[in-house]
Structure formats: structure tokens, C-alpha cells
Amino acid sequence: MKERNLNCLGVGRNLARLKEVQQSLDASRVLVVSADLSTPEGISAVVSALPEEACVKYVIHNAAFFSPIVPLIEMDNAQFREAMSINLEAPLFLTKALLPNLKRCAADGTKPRVLHVSSGAAHNAYEGWGSYCISKAGLNMMYRVLAAELSHDNILVGSVRPGVVDTPMQDIVRGFDGRPSHFPLHSKFIDLHAQGKLESSDTVATYLYWMLKEINDDEFSREEWDKLSNKDESRWKEYLAQNA
Numbered sequence: 096m097k098e099r100n101l102n103c104l105g106v107g108r109n110l111a112r113l114k115e116v117q118q119s120l121d122a123s124r125v126l127v128v129s130a131d132l133s134t135p136e137g138i139s140a141v142v143s144a145l146p147e148e149a150c151v152k153y154v155i156h157n158a159a160f161f162s163p164i165v166p167l168i169e170m171d172n173a174q175f176r177e178a179m180s181i182n183l184e185a186p187l188f189l190t191k192a193l194l195p196n197l198k199r200c201a202a203d204g205t206k207p208r209v210l211h212v213s214s215g216a217a218h219n220a221y222e223g224w225g226s227y228c229i230s231k232a233g234l235n236m237m238y239r240v241l242a243a244e245l246s247h248d249n250i251l252v253g254s255v256r257p258g259v260v261d262t263p264m265q266d267i268v269r270g271f272d273g274r275p276s277h278f279p280l281h282s283k284f285i286d287l288h289a290q291g292k293l294e295s296s297d298t299v300a301t302y303l304y305w306m307l308k309e310i311n312d313d314e315f316s317r318e319e320w321d322k323l324s325n326k327d328e329s330r331w332k333e334y335l336a337q338n339a
Contacts, residue, residue: 098308101152106130106141132158132185133177138192151196152205153307156186156234157212159227161264164271164278167225175226182230186211187237194248201249208307209245211238211254213319223271223278235319242316251312255320257302259284261293294322305334 103120105127107113113127128144130137145151160181163174190197190209200207216224217231238254245252259265268284275281287293302322306315309330320327 102126104128104141104144106132107158132189133180135188138185138189141189142192145196148199149196150200150203150207151193152200152207154190154193154197154207154209155212155303155307156189156210158182158185159212159264160230161224161227162267164223164268164273165225166223166277167229170226178226178230179233182227183233183237186234190241194250197245197250198248206249206251206312208315209241209250209252210303210307211235211252212303213238213254213256215256217256221280223273223280238319246316251316253306253310253315253320255303255306256322257299258294258323259287259292260299261288261295265293301335302331305331309334 102124103126105113105116105125106129107127108129108131110127110129113129117125117127126144128140130140132138132141158181160178163170197207197209211234213235214227214231216228217235219228221228235254238252242252265284265288268281269288271278271281299322306320
């Protein structure tokens with residue numbers, strides 16, 4: 096919302112929560128739509144909510160399905176498919192549906208950016224998180240393929256690991272009450288919360304915007320970003336200081 100003439104479309108399943116966010120910002124520049132992005136109807140609802148001939152400059156894929164926390168071999172087909180449909184199919188087919196709007200922006204001389212929100216689970220095998228790990232690993236490869244393919248249309252695709260963020264997903268993680276052997280890292284996440292080491296959603300949102308607006312084209316797509324890495328800490332802190 097810091098860019099002049101830039102409007103925002105927020106998408107989620109919980110319309111009441113979306114409207115709360117809308118009212119906390121400049122409501123005249125924030126549209127919201129309740130949609131299940133795992134369905135064609137949900138993706139159509141997002142496209143239909145855009146103004147006619149809209150140019151889409153930024154897309155952030157943040158939707159994710161996490162539960163249940165069970166050994167992978169114990170998941171049933173429906174649970175596994177739900178995770179794949181939300182975590183993998185939704186970002187792919189939403190990007191596809193928005194391609195005309197992204198290309199319209201590119202035609203105006205601005206390279207639009209698509210940002211995948213990744214996770215350490217894309218690179219590490221966490222017991223009990225099988226479907227989440229698999230889907231996030233797939234999302235990482237999707238970013239890499241799309242970054243190569245959509246570059247021909249002057250569309251940039253990037254990916255970022257934001258760290259352990261204080262969101263409702265962490266409530267689910269800490270609330271796990273199954274067999275300890277099914278989730279050996281349970282105590283780690285309880286300790287992170289107790290020690291105040293979770294990343295705030297506001298800070299992460301600012302970091303994502305910094306990536307979308309400030310990072311040069313080659314860096315944005317070249318490799319997956321890691322907010323917890325010290326590599327870019329000085330530039331990030333400088334941006335925060337300038338925009339305090």
C-alpha cells in the first residue's frame with residue numbers, strides 16, 4: 096500500500112477476517128474476495144474481482160494447507176490430495192489465470208513479479224509434516240521452472256523462506272496432542288514461541304514488499320531467498336531505517 100496508484104486484492108477463505116484487514120488499511124485501495132483457490136471456481140472468482148483490463152504488478156502466493164500432523168504413511172488419499180491442491184495446484188493455476196494481467200503489466204514496460212512463500216520444510220524432512228514438506232518442495236521446483244519459462248515474457252518469479260512466523264499455523268503446531276513419536280520436534284516450536292523467537296507477520300509482510308519493490312531483477316529470481324540469512328541483513332536494515 097506504499098506505492099502510489101497501486102491497489103491490492105486480498106484473497107482468503109475467511110471473509111470476516113479479510114474485511115477486518117481491509118478496514119485496517121485504506122479501504123478504498125483494498126479489495127477482498129473470499130475464495131477457495133484449490134477449485135477452478137475459486138480462481139475464477141479472483142480473476143472476476145479484478146477491474147477490467149487490470150494490470151497485475153505483484154502476486155504473492157502465501158496460501159497453504161498444513162494439517163494433519165501424522166506419519167506420511169498414515170495419511171489417507173483425501174488428506175494428501177487436499178494438501179497438494181492448495182499448496183501446489185492453487186499457485187500454479189492462479190498464476191496461469193492471471194497471466195494476461197501480468198503480461199499487460201509487462202507490456203507497459205514494468206516487469207511484474209510473482210513471489211512464492213516457501214518454507215524450511217521445502218528443504219528438510221520433518222516427521223509428521225510429510226504432505227507439507229512434499230508440497231513445499233514441489234513449490235520450490237515450480238518457482239524455478241516458472242522463473243525460467245516466464246522470463247521470456249518479462250515476468251519475474253521468486254521464492255522466499257520467511258522463517259517461523261507467528262500465524263495460526265503455529266497455533267496448530269503447538270497444539271499438537273498426538274503421539275510424541277509422530278512429531279519429535281513439537282517441543283522446539285513450543286520453545287520458539289515461549290522465547291519470543293517467532294517472526295511477526297507485519298515484519299514478514301514488510302520484508303516481502305521490500306523484495307518485490309527494491310531487489311533487482313536478477314537477484315529476485317536467481318535463488319530462493321532466506322529471511323534468516325545474514326547475507327542481505329545490511330540492505331534490509333537500511334530499508335527499515337529509511338522507511339521507519
